[in-house]
Amino acid sequence: MASPKLKLAEVLEEIDMSRAAFYRMRARGQAPRLQGLPNGHLRLSRDDLDAWWAACEQRAA
Template sequence: MARAKKLKLREVLEEIDMSRAAFYRMRARGQAPRLHKLPNGELRVSRADLDAWWERCEQDAA
């Protein structure tokens, strides 16, 4: 079974065109995609979580 794609935070920020500071403000309000912290301290976002987040944003805008 293939592992789910995990994106680096930098990749996520580029895709959603958002600064790191704005992303962390959204995260503090509980409005950002879920982050996964790796043992080395790096952060990842699963592709599925990011896609689901995009869907929620589109539904909220409609």
């Protein structure tokens, strides 16, 4: 079964980050991978977000 897809607003709320800060991280290649939809909306899989969190925790340790 595919991982649930989260809206960008849901992700930003969960990680407590502003949209601008997220896009700065994305420009530096440090944000989790986003998937674009044909309507221009962005989604992030739960698996990708969880993997990104794990990588952040490893770098902080």
